[in-house]
Amino acid sequence: MAENVRDVIREAQAAELGGDKARAIELLRRAADLCRRSGNMPRAEQLLRYALRLDPSRKELEEELGRLEAMSRAGSLSAPSAPEPDDEPEPGVWALEDDTSSTLQEALREAELAMDRRTNPVAAAVEVMRAAVLSVDVSSGQEARKEEPRPSSSPSEGEGVFIERGPTRADPSLDAWCSFCCRPRSEVGSLIAGPAGAFICSACIGESGALLGGVAPRAPTARRIVSTHRPVSLELVGQEAARESLEQGLEMGMRRVLVLGPEGSGKSTWMQALVEQGRGVLVTSDSLDRAPMDALLLIEDVDRLPPAEQASLGAFLARHPEHTVLMTSRGEPASPGPVLLSDSGRLSVPTTASLSEAVRGALSALLLEQVQLLVPLQKPGVEDLMEIARHRLASREDSRLSDEVLEALATEAARSPRLGHELQALLARVPSGTWRLEVKKKGKAKPARGGRRKGKS
Incomplete structure (x- = not known):
């Protein structure tokens, strides 16, 4: 059974996303060979160019691409200038020319393949599509044409058939990814399938329409956490002052919030609680542009982001002052700075220098300058750690630990620099059952021996 070119291209995409460039290149070469044998030379050249882009050091790819280009030039020179009389469509028959030379179709295929991880895939793909749309000549004869249609609604035997090539809803059983933002169906929701084997999500459709002009972008479905009425699985223990400070700041209209604390102090637990309460949406630095505008955006561990992603985050905050963003970072308490009073409450205004010192220089000045709270x-x-342990054990009905055990585990966790993380690791090492703390027995004192030891004669 002959191989399907689209299936081979999908395998190559999966291999590239998985980091196996060598397999991706071999699959692209196989797809190019299939296109060459079917007479689609431009498509074969395109596939080889992309394979060469993955590994420019492969000389055999350059040679193979050169041979294909030479064959294409030779074929174009030997092609007849006018079609044979037998090739003319019969009167009254729908005739649709092969769309392999269509600029727009080639752009769609290029968008499917040109997923360079070092650039913005949506912007790159849309620019290719924009150039193709603007260059299509509607009157060039590439459209379907009709000559003296017959009144019959269904074509008779031997007539040409008009094949619908528009977008369709993707099969829900497919484990597909959006070809533009490279996110899976489980994250972005339903996908639209294109005629060239590409897929696109609703967020990328909206952004593409906005870039092309005249279409308002749609709000994405990715990462949107729907508010539920179920209880929070793990609540933040203690930290009443931090809770009040956050609520007061949000009421004042603060839109740039930095939650600062030592490792294991409850930052991630607090963020997850906000998500489960439907009050926030967890996002990453590369999905900010697709995030809903009306939600509290939660970004964890910004101090772990590389400098390039921190710069991108700072640029996003500068471009979108309407977004409310809550970031978390490891660090120590900062110097409070001037303390202000008003009818709405008390507010400390730390300096950028004190914030940089608190995070030990892990965040850029551009990012820290935009922190409002x-x-x-x-x-x-x-x-606090004992109470956290009780909360975690509440979901483990088959485990019962005495207060002495909880205190011993909390004491050990308090000695660790990872605090809550160490407590969670200790609790995971306790199997199911009822446990109490072993009391060490004091050893009896040995009686002193009296008299001198007799020497041996």
């Missing part, structure tokens, strides 16, 4: 988390003590 600092919410510090305190280091949890033994009592």
